[in-house]
Amino acid sequence: MSLLKRAKNTTEFGGLVLFEEVQAAMAAERALKKAGYTVRLVAPPPELRRGCDLAVAINLVEQPGIERRLREADVAYVEVRPLAGDSPEILEIVRVTDYGDWVMVKAANMKLTYEKATGKIVNTSGGGCPDIPYLHAAMLDKPVAEAPRPRDLGYTLCALMLERAHEEAIALTEGGEA
Amino acid sequence: MLLIAGTVPVADFPLTYGAVSRDGDDLVVAGQSLACTQGTGAMVSAALAVTDYLKLSPPQALLAGDIGQGQGSRVLYEYLIERISKLAPEVLALHYWLPDMNLTRRLCAALEKCPRRPLLIADAASMYSAKAAGLALQFDIFTPDAAEAAFLADPAATHPAYVRFMTYNDTERMPELIKTIHAQKNDAKLMLVKGATDYVARGGEIIAAINEPDVPLMEPIGGTGDTITGMVAGFTAAGLAPHEAAIIAARANRMAGYLAQVTPATRVGRVIAQLPAVFKQYLCQWSGVCTTGGVE
Numbered sequence: 001m002s003l004l005k006r007a008k009n010t011t012e013f014g015g016l017v018l019f020e021e022v023q024a025a026m027a028a029e030r031a032l033k034k035a036g037y038t039v040r041l042v043a044p045p046p047e048l049r050r051g052c053d054l055a056v057a058i059n060l061v062e063q064p065g066i067e068r069r070l071r072e073a074d075v076a077y078v079e080v081r082p083l084a085g086d087s088p089e090i091l092e093i094v095r096v097t098d099y100g101d102w103v104m105v106k107a108a109n110m111k112l113t114y115e116k117a118t119g120k121i122v123n124t125s126g127g128g129c130p131d132i133p134y135l136h137a138a139m140l141d142k143p144v145a146e147a148p149r150p151r152d153l154g155y156t157l158c159a160l161m162l163e164r165a166h167e168e169a170i171a172l173t174e175g176g177e178a
Numbered sequence: 179m180l181l182i183a184g185t186v187p188v189a190d191f192p193l194t195y196g197a198v199s200r201d202g203d204d205l206v207v208a209g210q211s212l213a214c215t216q217g218t219g220a221m222v223s224a225a226l227a228v229t230d231y232l233k234l235s236p237p238q239a240l241l242a243g244d245i246g247q248g249q250g251s252r253v254l255y256e257y258l259i260e261r262i263s264k265l266a267p268e269v270l271a272l273h274y275w276l277p278d279m280n281l282t283r284r285l286c287a288a289l290e291k292c293p294r295r296p297l298l299i300a301d302a303a304s305m306y307s308a309k310a311a312g313l314a315l316q317f318d319i320f321t322p323d324a325a326e327a328a329f330l331a332d333p334a335a336t337h338p339a340y341v342r343f344m345t346y347n348d349t350e351r352m353p354e355l356i357k358t359i360h361a362q363k364n365d366a367k368l369m370l371v372k373g374a375t376d377y378v379a380r381g382g383e384i385i386a387a388i389n390e391p392d393v394p395l396m397e398p399i400g401g402t403g404d405t406i407t408g409m410v411a412g413f414t415a416a417g418l419a420p421h422e423a424a425i426i427a428a429r430a431n432r433m434a435g436y437l438a439q440v441t442p443a444t445r446v447g448r449v450i451a452q453l454p455a456v457f458k459q460y461l462c463q464w465s466g467v468c469t470t471g472g473v474e
Contacts, residue, residue: 014279014310014336036249038278060336061277061306065246082340090339097397102442104398109302109325109338113398113442122443125216125400126323128274128302131246133217134187136400155246156276157339158303 015060016044017070018078025054031073032056032066039066048081061129064163065155090160094168103172107164112139119143119173127158135162144173180415181267181296182225182408183240183258184218184274185250191243193253198226198236203447207239216400218274220446221301224405225271227453228412232467237412238267244275251275259284263291271299271411273404277307277337286316297414300366301407302326309364310336317366319420321407324352324373330365331358357382368420370410372403376428378421385421388428393435401446406431409453418465426464430456 019025025041032039037058044055058066063080070077097104102122104113110126120143124136131154139147150163196208205212205222214223218241225237240257244250254275262270262285270289282304289295299319300308308314309330322330329338352371359365360382371377374394378386396402406427413423434452438444462468 036247038248038252059248059276059278060340061303062248082334082336091341099395099398099442102398104442106325108341109323109329111398115443123398123400123445125398125402126302126325128304128306129246130185130187130244130248130251130274130276130303133185133215133219133274134245136216137187153246155248157337159246161339 013040013057013059013083015058015063015080015082016042016048017056017058017066017080018044018048019054019056020076020078022054024076025056027073028056028070028075028077031075032058032069035069037062037066037069061156061158063157064151064160068151090157092164094164096168096172103169105165105168105172107168108161110158110161110165112162112165112169114144114169114173119145121147121169124162127162129156129158131155131159132162135159139166144169179235179267180225180229180237180269180271180411181240181265182218182222182237182271182273182411183254184221184272185244185254186212186218186241187245188243189245191241191250193257194239194241195257196238198222198239200226205239207241210241212239212241214447214450216446217404220401220404220450221271221273221408221411223447223450224408224453225412225415227450228409228416228457231454231457231461232416234416237415238265246276248276248278251278252281255281255285259288262288262296263293266292266294267296268294269299269411269415270296271407272304273301273407275303277303277310279307279311282307282311282313286313289316297420299407299411299414301403305330306337314364314366319368319370319410319414319424320366321370321372321403321410321424323403324371327352327355327359327371331355331362333362333364352377353384356384368424370406370424370428372406372428378424378428380421386425388425388432391432391436393432393440395440395442395444396432396435396449398442399435399440399444399446399449402431402435402449405434405446405450416467418467422465426461429464430460433460
């Protein structure tokens with residue numbers, strides 16, 4: 001197919017969106033380009049084929065925003081996979097640190113801290129993607145359960161890790177451990 | 179000249195370039211106001227604290243609005259790629275923007291056309307794309323935290339979210355991790371790994387470990403890593419060697435947190451406000467820089 005780029009170039013993008021159907025891949029490319037994302041239709045490497053020989057190469061850091069856009073555009077996809085190495089699973093481990101009056105939850109490079117007495121978010125830290133300072137400003141001083149969700153406002157993997165920390169903070173406060 | 183490039187979390191913040199000044203609690207660049215909060219604002223504020231104290235020219239800042247979708251980031255990359263040889267900074271510090279391997283590769287190629295290659299500093303997002311694109315060795319200083327050190331040590335990871343063996347401030351394991359990063363060729367020429375102990379390393383070998391004063395309550399405060407990177411940029415622009423700049427920045431950050439009597443709810447602006455007092459009291463003792471005007 002002439003519209004396909006060689007898969008070897010896709011490492012510059014870092015990730016692939018995989019589809020069951022060629023039409024879905026093409027619809028995804030249109031929807032993502034319209035939203036301003038730099039993406040490319042590619043042939044996935046054989047080990048990542050899912051019944052369709054067409055995938056969309058993405059900047060993996062933009063995975064959360066891209067998945068949200070595909071859901072909004074009602075484009076069915078199978079999954080997003082990183083292209084490098086054999087570690088396709090997103091980190092699930094979080095670590096909780098009790099500072100007495102405050103609790104900090106870490107997920108990968110992101111941290112969220114709330115005050116036990118009020119349940120309010122007092123700080124977020126870590127990361128360096130452009131949505132992180134935006135989320136920092138949006139979440140500060142809000143009760144953990146009422147704060148905007150990084151999954152809704154964020155676009156990057158840093159935001160996804162902040163969402164992991166936020167989820168754990170919600171569980172902790174709702175579980176009476178706040 | 180020190181140039182700091184980064185995004186601002188305001189969607190319609192225009193592409194802005196100019197010298198940084200202070201207006202009360204805010205920063206001003208070419209008539210645009212920038213809050214001194216987590217992100218580029220904290221990094222620029224800390225660099226300005228250094229240049230102000232040493233009575234040097236203020237940092238130049240290149241800014242663009244971006245709340246995560248990448249448009250502002252791409253404007254910054256393209257501006258630098260096109261003009262970096264004319265801007266000709268002595269130090270270029272990068273941090274907040276959308277990591278993009280292709281644009282990072284083009285930026286590194288453009289740096290080769292500078293009359294004199296700038297000293298290149300990267301933290302977080304800029305470091306992610308440098309490592310993922312295999313360009314780490316082209317950078318002079320990286321300033322990762324513990325989780326980002328684990329990312330640099332993992333040859334397969336293109337972002338800390340995909341690290342296979344995450345390290346959370348495991349101080350005892352950090353020297354081994356620093357060696358691994360070097361073996362993978364994912365380190366810059368100098369590394370400042372921020373954590374419970376701050377490590378300064380070169381070629382996989384630790385050349386300094388800073389752990390005093392111990393202020394563990396600084397870790398939750400958003401922007402306290404940005405301030406370290408900003409100070410490293412400021413001190414290298416003042417003429418200190420990268421390892422000296424890294425050691426002093428790490429010490430000064432800790433001391434500022436100590437003097438600010440931080441809690442996990444403290445905002446980074448309160449830490450930055452302590453920096454002039456820290457420099458006045460300790461800079462001569464730590465660095466031998468006992469007069470203003472930088473290092474001869």
